[in-house]
Amino acid sequence: MTIMGPPSETGRFGEFGGRYVPESLIPACVQLEEVFTSAWSDPRFVDQYRTILTEYGGRPTPVTEVRRFSEKLGVRVFLKREDLAHTGSHKINNVVGQALLTKRMGKSRLIAETGAGQHGVATATAAALMGLECTVFMGEIDVARQALNVFRMKLLGASVIPVTSGSRTLKDAINEAMREWVASVDTTHYCIGSVMGPHPYPYMVREFQRIVGDEALVQVQDLLGGEVPDFVVACVGGGSNAAGTFAGFADTRAQLIGVEPEGGAAINRGIPGVVHGSRSNLLQDDVGQILEAHSISAGLDYPGVGPEHSYLASIGRARYSTANDEEVLGALQLLSRLEGIIPALEPAHAIAYVIREAGKEIPRGSTVLVTMSGRGDKDAETVAQILGESI
Ligand SMILES: *Cc1c(COP(=O)(O)O)cnc(C)c1O
Numbered sequence: 001m002t003i004m005g006p007p008s009e010t011g012r013f014g015e016f017g018g019r020y021v022p023e024s025l026i027p028a029c030v031q032l033e034e035v036f037t038s039a040w041s042d043p044r045f046v047d048q049y050r051t052i053l054t055e056y057g058g059r060p061t062p063v064t065e066v067r068r069f070s071e072k073l074g075v076r077v078f079l080k081r082e083d084l085a086h087t088g089s090h091k092i093n094n095v096v097g098q099a100l101l102t103k104r105m106g107k108s109r110l111i112a113e114t115g116a117g118q119h120g121v122a123t124a125t126a127a128a129l130m131g132l133e134c135t136v137f138m139g140e141i142d143v144a145r146q147a148l149n150v151f152r153m154k155l156l157g158a159s160v161i162p163v164t165s166g167s168r169t170l171k172d173a174i175n176e177a178m179r180e181w182v183a184s185v186d187t188t189h190y191c192i193g194s195v196m197g198p199h200p201y202p203y204m205v206r207e208f209q210r211i212v213g214d215e216a217l218v219q220v221q222d223l224l225g226g227e228v229p230d231f232v233v234a235c236v237g238g239g240s241n242a243a244g245t246f247a248g249f250a251d252t253r254a255q256l257i258g259v260e261p262e263g264g265a266a267i268n269r270g271i272p273g274v275v276h277g278s279r280s281n282l283l284q285d286d287v288g289q290i291l292e293a294h295s296i297s298a299g300l301d302y303p304g305v306g307p308e309h310s311y312l313a314s315i316g317r318a319r320y321s322t323a324n325d326e327e328v329l330g331a332l333q334l335l336s337r338l339e340g341i342i343p344a345l346e347p348a349h350a351i352a353y354v355i356r357e358a359g360k361e362i363p364r365g366s367t368v369l370v371t372m373s374g375r376g377d378k379d380a381e382t383v384a385q386i387l388g389e390s391i
Helices: 023-040 043-055 067-073 091-104 118-130 140-145 147-155 170-183 201-223 240-249 307-314 325-339 345-357 377-387
Strands: 063-065 076-081 109-114 133-139 159-163 188-190 231-235 255-261 271-275 278-282 318-323 367-372
Touching: 023 043, 023 091, 023 170, 023 201, 043 091, 043 201, 063 201, 067 076, 067 325, 076 201, 091 109, 091 118, 091 188, 091 201, 091 240, 109 118, 109 170, 118 133, 118 147, 133 140, 133 147, 133 170, 140 147, 140 159, 147 159, 159 170, 170 188, 201 240, 201 307, 201 367, 231 240, 231 345, 240 255, 240 307, 240 367, 255 345, 278 307, 307 318, 318 325, 318 345, 325 345, 325 377, 345 367, 345 377
Parallel strands: 076 367, 109 133, 109 188, 133 159, 231 255, 231 367, 255 318
Antiparallel strands: 063 076, 271 278
């Protein structure tokens, strides 16, 4: 049986997912679903998407066996190197797909929301490449915290709109982007950055990210003489790099493990609820108010998680663990020193889990594939500050 196939006709993965949007956005979601479904079964579209990711995006990204790190832990670790993709993370896979769909729908403008700025930069990149207008909504507090990414978006020709409502962070930027989408849906596509939002987004974004898992399966089997790894580990913010990775391995015997930040553990500590267009696990208080997530990595600072992860957890196909800020910082330093690879703080959560559980949940001698979702350059300042170094 195919585990990570399409969702139900109403966009559900078990009891999760769906399409909870204002009436005025239903036609846009239906149009997107139809255009995506036809494009994804059109070999010319798929070829165009793959060609851009090859010639522009730097795919396929390699799988690297990290030998010194493995020796230290007593387990054999392989990294899927999304840090080497254009713009420094897996996000390019999704935005190229959605920008191509935007053109296919005859629309001329992309809007996006961003927290740490990485999805905003990726969307602005795809918009520049394909000659689309681009507007990015960002909480006022994040605009101040992420000045470098704001400037990168401007260089790429995007306009950045600071959002001053609510907590002035990511969830408010999402609300504002939804509002703008309602107002300009004839010309505008809303480019969601993870496996979240109303149907078809969680499914569509997973399909655009499955290139990570599909490539990795072939590459790692090549290195393991035809075997699949015992464990496949990825960090989970909204959950797109994990979903794309898991999609390649869901029908194998590999154990799938998602790692959330301890202060934003939506699957581990959340309660099912509806937010931003779909039903999934969510950090909320007794009366249903959404709680703020806290993490050392701004890219994982989100109180919700994609619905398919709630589903995979509910059927026991994937397990979800957490890593705390201290473990993450240690993991980043260890991998940097032993392998010359500085991970972003997000995938450092996945690395931290492997370090902590090697010889425990991950028995000695196991083989482990970890998705290195992005490079750490963007986090150098944060890490320096915590370590008390000045740069
Ligand atoms: C944005 C980001 C993430 C979190 O997003 P997911 O949808 O959970 O993959 C993880 N790693 C990096 C490097 C990112 O930029």
